[in-house]
Amino acid sequence: MMNRKFRILSKLPAEWGRGLAVTAGAMVLLVAVISCRTVNRSVVLLPNVPGAEYIGSKECEQCHEEIYRDFQTADHARLMAEGPNAINAGCESCHGPASLHSESGGEVKPPYSFTAGRTPPNSFGARPAVPSARATETVCFQCHAQVRGQFNLPSHHPVPEGKMTCTECHPPHKGSIYRGGGTSLLSENQSCLRCHSAQHGPFVFEHEALREGCTICHKAHGSVNAKLLSVRDANLCLKCHFQQVSGGRILIGGSDHTLRVQRGTCWTAGCHEAVHGSRVSSSLRF
Amino acid sequence: MKSRRPFPIQRTRWCWASLLGACVAAATLSAADTNAPPATVPAALTPEQMFEGGTDAYNNWIEFSTGEFFIGGSNAQFQQRHRTSGGAFGGIEDFHYQADLATNTTLTIDGRALFDEHDYKLSLGVAREKLGYLRFSYNEFRTWYNGDGGFYPPSGMWYPLSADALALDRGAISFEGGLTLENVPKITFKYTHTFRDGDKSSTSWGVTHPAIGVTRGLSPSFYDIDEHSDAFQLDAAHHIKATDFGVGLRYETGQLDNALKIDQGPGEPLEQKITDRQGTTYDLFNVHAFTETWIRKNLLFSSGYSFSDLDNNFSGSRIYGSDFDVSYVPSAQQTGFGYYGLTGGSRLHEYVMDLNLMWKPTPHFSIVPSLRVQREDADANSTGFETRGLNGLNPQIPFNGRSDAGEFDLRERLDLSYNGITNWVFHARGEWTEGDGNLTENGGLGPVSGNTEFQPIQRQTDDSRFFQKYSAGARWYPARRVTLDAGGYYKINEYSYSHKFDDTLNNSGNRYPAYLVMRDFETYDGNLRLTLRPWQNVTLVSRYEYQLSTIHTKPDPISVLSEVESSKMTSHIVAQDVSWSPWSRLCLQAGFNYVLSDTRTPASDYTQAILNAQNNYWTLNFSSGLVLDDKTDLNLRYFYYRADDYSNNSSVGVPYGTGAEEHGITATMMRRLAKNLRLTLKYGFFHYDDETSGGNNNYQAHLVYSSLQYRF
Numbered sequence: 001m002m003n004r005k006f007r008i009l010s011k012l013p014a015e016w017g018r019g020l021a022v023t024a025g026a027m028v029l030l031v032a033v034i035s036c037r038t039v040n041r042s043v044v045l046l047p048n049v050p051g052a053e054y055i056g057s058k059e060c061e062q063c064h065e066e067i068y069r070d071f072q073t074a075d076h077a078r079l080m081a082e083g084p085n086a087i088n089a090g091c092e093s094c095h096g097p098a099s100l101h102s103e104s105g106g107e108v109k110p111p112y113s114f115t116a117g118r119t120p121p122n123s124f125g126a127r128p129a130v131p132s133a134r135a136t137e138t139v140c141f142q143c144h145a146q147v148r149g150q151f152n153l154p155s156h157h158p159v160p161e162g163k164m165t166c167t168e169c170h171p172p173h174k175g176s177i178y179r180g181g182g183t184s185l186l187s188e189n190q191s192c193l194r195c196h197s198a199q200h201g202p203f204v205f206e207h208e209a210l211r212e213g214c215t216i217c218h219k220a221h222g223s224v225n226a227k228l229l230s231v232r233d234a235n236l237c238l239k240c241h242f243q244q245v246s247g248g249r250i251l252i253g254g255s256d257h258t259l260r261v262q263r264g265t266c267w268t269a270g271c272h273e274a275v276h277g278s279r280v281s282s283s284l285r286f
Numbered sequence: 287m288k289s290r291r292p293f294p295i296q297r298t299r300w301c302w303a304s305l306l307g308a309c310v311a312a313a314t315l316s317a318a319d320t321n322a323p324p325a326t327v328p329a330a331l332t333p334e335q336m337f338e339g340g341t342d343a344y345n346n347w348i349e350f351s352t353g354e355f356f357i358g359g360s361n362a363q364f365q366q367r368h369r370t371s372g373g374a375f376g377g378i379e380d381f382h383y384q385a386d387l388a389t390n391t392t393l394t395i396d397g398r399a400l401f402d403e404h405d406y407k408l409s410l411g412v413a414r415e416k417l418g419y420l421r422f423s424y425n426e427f428r429t430w431y432n433g434d435g436g437f438y439p440p441s442g443m444w445y446p447l448s449a450d451a452l453a454l455d456r457g458a459i460s461f462e463g464g465l466t467l468e469n470v471p472k473i474t475f476k477y478t479h480t481f482r483d484g485d486k487s488s489t490s491w492g493v494t495h496p497a498i499g500v501t502r503g504l505s506p507s508f509y510d511i512d513e514h515s516d517a518f519q520l521d522a523a524h525h526i527k528a529t530d531f532g533v534g535l536r537y538e539t540g541q542l543d544n545a546l547k548i549d550q551g552p553g554e555p556l557e558q559k560i561t562d563r564q565g566t567t568y569d570l571f572n573v574h575a576f577t578e579t580w581i582r583k584n585l586l587f588s589s590g591y592s593f594s595d596l597d598n599n600f601s602g603s604r605i606y607g608s609d610f611d612v613s614y615v616p617s618a619q620q621t622g623f624g625y626y627g628l629t630g631g632s633r634l635h636e637y638v639m640d641l642n643l644m645w646k647p648t649p650h651f652s653i654v655p656s657l658r659v660q661r662e663d664a665d666a667n668s669t670g671f672e673t674r675g676l677n678g679l680n681p682q683i684p685f686n687g688r689s690d691a692g693e694f695d696l697r698e699r700l701d702l703s704y705n706g707i708t709n710w711v712f713h714a715r716g717e718w719t720e721g722d723g724n725l726t727e728n729g730g731l732g733p734v735s736g737n738t739e740f741q742p743i744q745r746q747t748d749d750s751r752f753f754q755k756y757s758a759g760a761r762w763y764p765a766r767r768v769t770l771d772a773g774g775y776y777k778i779n780e781y782s783y784s785h786k787f788d789d790t791l792n793n794s795g796n797r798y799p800a801y802l803v804m805r806d807f808e809t810y811d812g813n814l815r816l817t818l819r820p821w822q823n824v825t826l827v828s829r830y831e832y833q834l835s836t837i838h839t840k841p842d843p844i845s846v847l848s849e850v851e852s853s854k855m856t857s858h859i860v861a862q863d864v865s866w867s868p869w870s871r872l873c874l875q876a877g878f879n880y881v882l883s884d885t886r887t888p889a890s891d892y893t894q895a896i897l898n899a900q901n902n903y904w905t906l907n908f909s910s911g912l913v914l915d916d917k918t919d920l921n922l923r924y925f926y927y928r929a930d931d932y933s934n935n936s937s938v939g940v941p942y943g944t945g946a947e948e949h950g951i952t953a954t955m956m957r958r959l960a961k962n963l964r965l966t967l968k969y970g971f972f973h974y975d976d977e978t979s980g981g982n983n984n985y986q987a988h989l990v991y992s993s994l995q996y997r998f
Contacts, residue, residue, distance in 0.1 A: 043911050078703060078711055232942040238887040279628060280628065281740060282743045
């Protein structure tokens, strides 16, 4: 077995420690120097903007009547409560405090306007992908912090790269927060098949797992495994296909797979490659 | 074996540190030179002025950027991880222009063109209020895949595909026009051409022999993708009194010519290259309609209907040879099973209707019952020639397969929401699905002589489904700066099967496909979120979620086997965010994610070839923003990712667990050179260790980047 433990600090070369100490010292010095100066600007940590206050969603209704009306049907409407403590819940949960926007008759955009013209909001991390100035996911991650973690994983839909947005699959203003599934016209799988048409079928020999949805095998946002797989090894299939052990042998469908599973996953090397369905083989060989 | 370029990291680290330090020092000195304390306390800037960095705001801009990655180690892994070409790049990073062409008429142009990143975007729009709009859009971007196979630790054998990453381009071109006159139906038309072209990796690795007497699926494989489609969509919508209604037509035609390519036994005497090509042409027609009526201010009724007709035509082959994309030659097939000359097709008819009612009997209580009905009818067939080479001793044999299926599902849902208690919101939902269907399958591969591994089948199965999902949650605002969310759900999806006919006896050595009579998916989920703003300048968000899922299956009683819990999946998901602005010119943000995720099947009790699957990971993000002066910002960011799920069971299987560690740090300085000119300088360092590949996918990389934004 290889050494499984990565000790972060002990693994860093000694010079890194010196480098960190020098950097920390330089930062302290830098802060000390610039703190002596007076500037006209303060840091903007969205959604908070100096001078802007929360005014409550009712105020938004005056100009955005249709959106406000339809928002009653949205899953996100559950944010809204009666009472003074919940005044910032609702429209301003995602768009930020709107007092300046309201007082200016719409001239001043709210902190999160999702229109062009803004500098990139403060975002987390140091991935080299340049976050789009128009990115919406930074707002979503304020509450859905676990999803940001999923999008940081090696296999993920290209949301951090700005090629997809959260709202393509999760409409925020009306109805269910899932574009497909539930009682909406679009089924859950069709949300995925819009882009992944090769998996659409119907195949001559279907894989019935697809009836349970794409998410039975794939994570929607991100995974440590390639292809957004929820599991990388044969357990992905055995979740549903394990039934029997006899004489120390693993029997799948009555057939001895004890040696076969040593070779790799079930979908490796022509055994059951056609995981989404096959045109030629009922056992989904290929 | 793949060779990796050594990188003189030890020698260059201090150079980069010096460069960074020089940038910081320069920024500080620059700040000292250009600013003086104001005589009076300035008025608060508007958000736009704040964002733009001055008192003048411009609506349009163009931003040029250029940069380069310097990579040591695995180029391909870096390209895949960071979705970049991994070399020099440059061009227009962002362009936005908007102008009023005439009264109530607006022109909008947006674009992006980064060369060598294959990242292009252009959109043009003209809109006139109460008349209509025209839009054109083009976008294309590239995704990279390292394409590597596996690593066999005992012999140190590593199976890379190539030094450079595979690349897949995805894009779309669309034209859209809409007529939005008042008091007449709004009509929109959109044409979209989409494409996907290139190569991407596959996890269906091929067979290799990394040591004498050892057979493992480690050889790399990849998909050769060539897809394009054209879609035409026409929609009309109108509003009469309290009702919105609309109808739409969509026609889409497409062609998919994809191939899975596997290099079986690379470097071995019997190396075979397999091309599994699957072609599809399809026509999809859809008609849909909807209505939404606000019967009263507290009563909304909506409905929808959709009919789709999907018609596929198949082609395909699975051919072995000394190279990819060769023609079928019996003597070259060796021992592999395959086929060629596939023709066939499939057809799907889908009917969907939904009905929804939202009623608020009181201002604080809403009830939403809804209903969805779906019927699907599908049939498919294929014919071709099955092959098993045996060096040409066996002839090709015709085969055919066909199937038809029907499904009917009725889904009911009830949503309740109540916020009548001050600072509280409660919600609950129940969802029930009842369905039945039938499936008939006949034929398939198998007639070739000597084929004992699979045979043509005949089956007829009726199935029924009953799904239940119950969820509930509450949100409490105990104070202006405290929010507490709690929620959870329970879900059970029950499938039962009645096999009317099955030619594979369910007490034999080949019991599939008609084997199981029951399969249940069950999930318990609970989650809790606390948002705290203990001080005006501090925000804490904490979230925890627990999820437990099981799958139970029950075989046909003739097998004399009983119901088993075939898997148990447990997840603990922790997320913690902190935002703190200790000083008006400094903000600090940190985010932490920790996930423990485990999938257990009984298999690991009997063989170490399959271990319980671990998908544990943690990530750490840190960001700081510092206002150096009225014109300059400094931003430092750090990212850490760790997955420690690797176990070396290579003596009896293939170790798939992820073992990886990643650091990334960037320093960015932004300075407003003039009121309409911004300069950005960035340096980044990225370090990645990969245990699963035996270190072959390790890399270290540096990024230098600059951009210049001109606003007008």
